[in-house]
Amino acid sequence: METAIALIAFFIITTLVMPNLLSKEIILGLVVLGIIAIAQPTLLNREQVIALVAFGILFSLIIPELMKGK
DSSP states (O other): OHHHHHHHHHHHHHHHHOTTSSOHHHHHHHHHHHHHHHHOTTTSOHHHHHHHHHHHHHHHHHHHHHHHTO
């Protein structure tokens, strides 16, 4: 439950601070991870959810910048 609340808080804060920072795919991923964290709490532990979110956000922020350099 704490993981879902943390994901929702992260989404709200990010949307308020920088509305165009997260893509629609990342927002959808956060929602899906939040639903999975609530519906199946034994499927993913907190560290796995945080690692997936961090990887997704870093991937969406860094890869487009690397592609611009070419």
